[in-house]
Amino acid sequence: MMNRPDDNQTTANTSELPLLDRRAFLKGGAAVATFTLAPGIILYTTAEARNIDERATDKVRWAMLIDSTLCEQGCSECVTACQDENGWGSNEIKSRPSQQAQWIRKVELKNSETGMLHSLPMMCQHCANPPCVDVCPTTASFKRADGIVLVDRHLCIGCRFCMMACPYKARSFVHETLTNQKSNAPRGKGCVEACTLCVHKLDAGDGTTACAQACSKGAILVGDLKDQNSELAKRVSKYATTQIRADLGLNTGVRYQGI
Amino acid sequence: MSLPTLHLLKGAHLLLLTLLLVSGGVAVAEGPSVPKALKGEQCVESVPNMRRNHMEYLKHHRVETMRYGVRTETYSLKKCLDCHVAPKAQNAAATDMHDTNSQHFCNNCHSYAGVKLDCFDCHAAQPDGQ
Numbered sequence: 001m002m003n004r005p006d007d008n009q010t011t012a013n014t015s016e017l018p019l020l021d022r023r024a025f026l027k028g029g030a031a032v033a034t035f036t037l038a039p040g041i042i043l044y045t046t047a048e049a050r051n052i053d054e055r056a057t058d059k060v061r062w063a064m065l066i067d068s069t070l071c072e073q074g075c076s077e078c079v080t081a082c083q084d085e086n087g088w089g090s091n092e093i094k095s096r097p098s099q100q101a102q103w104i105r106k107v108e109l110k111n112s113e114t115g116m117l118h119s120l121p122m123m124c125q126h127c128a129n130p131p132c133v134d135v136c137p138t139t140a141s142f143k144r145a146d147g148i149v150l151v152d153r154h155l156c157i158g159c160r161f162c163m164m165a166c167p168y169k170a171r172s173f174v175h176e177t178l179t180n181q182k183s184n185a186p187r188g189k190g191c192v193e194a195c196t197l198c199v200h201k202l203d204a205g206d207g208t209t210a211c212a213q214a215c216s217k218g219a220i221l222v223g224d225l226k227d228q229n230s231e232l233a234k235r236v237s238k239y240a241t242t243q244i245r246a247d248l249g250l251n252t253g254v255r256y257q258g259i
Numbered sequence: 260m261s262l263p264t265l266h267l268l269k270g271a272h273l274l275l276l277t278l279l280l281v282s283g284g285v286a287v288a289e290g291p292s293v294p295k296a297l298k299g300e301q302c303v304e305s306v307p308n309m310r311r312n313h314m315e316y317l318k319h320h321r322v323e324t325m326r327y328g329v330r331t332e333t334y335s336l337k338k339c340l341d342c343h344v345a346p347k348a349q350n351a352a353a354t355d356m357h358d359t360n361s362q363h364f365c366n367n368c369h370s371y372a373g374v375k376l377d378c379f380d381c382h383a384a385q386p387d388g389q
Contacts, residue, residue: 056328144328152325153381181383183337188381203330 081214126253
């Protein structure tokens with residue numbers, strides 16, 4: 001172990017010493033530790049390995065890649081899965097449909113010239129420069145260190161500035177008293193809400209979201225944009241991907257492929 | 260108002276306060292009928308500490324979880340409910356947060372103390388599971 005050909009310094013220090021003194025031993029040990037740790041460090045920088053008592057860091061940026069060529073028209077598996085996971089869509093009984101929460105929706109696009117049809121899920125794009133955070137008067141709307149944009153309902157006063165600021169129409173306001181919320185997704189009257197990128201699942205180390213798991217076509221991929229070894233980072237570096245309204249310079253965390 | 264009148268009023272206030280304290284003492288002796296925890300014998304902190312400081316623990320933890328993604332269980336609301344409140348499958352009535360005789364651990368004491376509790380406007384009032 002001490003005579004690694006690629007570790008010249010350690011070799012030079014120890015080759016003359018058949019019996020290692022304490023200092024050389026520690027030195028060599030440290031070098032080995034660095035070597036054995038090196039692949040490990042890459043692994044541990046992904047949020048999957050973050051301990052539950054550690055804060056989220058900016059070494060990770062959670063992102064989503066949606067392949068619209070795989071996304072099927074008329075299919076809403078992702079929407080249903082999101083509703084089941086986060087408990088929206090069924091317990092707003094007094095609100096008009098236009099008032100009801102939509103954390104994720106399916107959008108159909110048609111190129112009127114060529115007739116080309118696109119179907120894709122639309123939700124909070126988890127911008128790096130989120131306008132909803134800029135306009136929030138109470139800092140309830142915030143971006144977590146790992147890139148997830150959330151609403152802190154403890155601070156939300158329901159002013160809905162963020163709903164007006166969001167170019168993706170991704171946020172909803174809850175108009176009525178709710179019951180039967182999911183324990184992993186608290187939500188209630190008077191607060192704005194949106195896709196959380198299944199933050200409770202990511203924090204638990206699942207590494208994916210309910211919509212991605214539910215999509216039978218595999219059109220949704222969740223991963224760490226900053227981890228070069230993640231499937232998402234590899235695909236983003238290999239294929240042309242699109243940010244919706246890239247002209248706004250928001251640097252969205254949700255990227256689309258094939259539009 | 261003259262000075263002697265003020266003194267008299269002060270005296271009356273003191274008497275009233277003493278009376279209130281005495282009658283209050285009787286009510287405290289009765290206390291709320293807080294349901295016993297369903298799981299475990301020992302809370303995460305001593306009982307007097309929890310009675311006085313649970314809101315501080317919860318508030319600190321809520322910031323850590325919401326803002327920084329720290330998901331430890333010790334001081335989480337979810338963990339409180341896990342031990343102190345029956346799951347929906349066992350006792351659906353415990354969700355009624357407007358019932359002042361509620362067997363919901365939090366609501367029971369809070370309605371006795373007259374301290375409005377709005378956690379469960381958004382948070383699930385009962386744990387998941389069986």
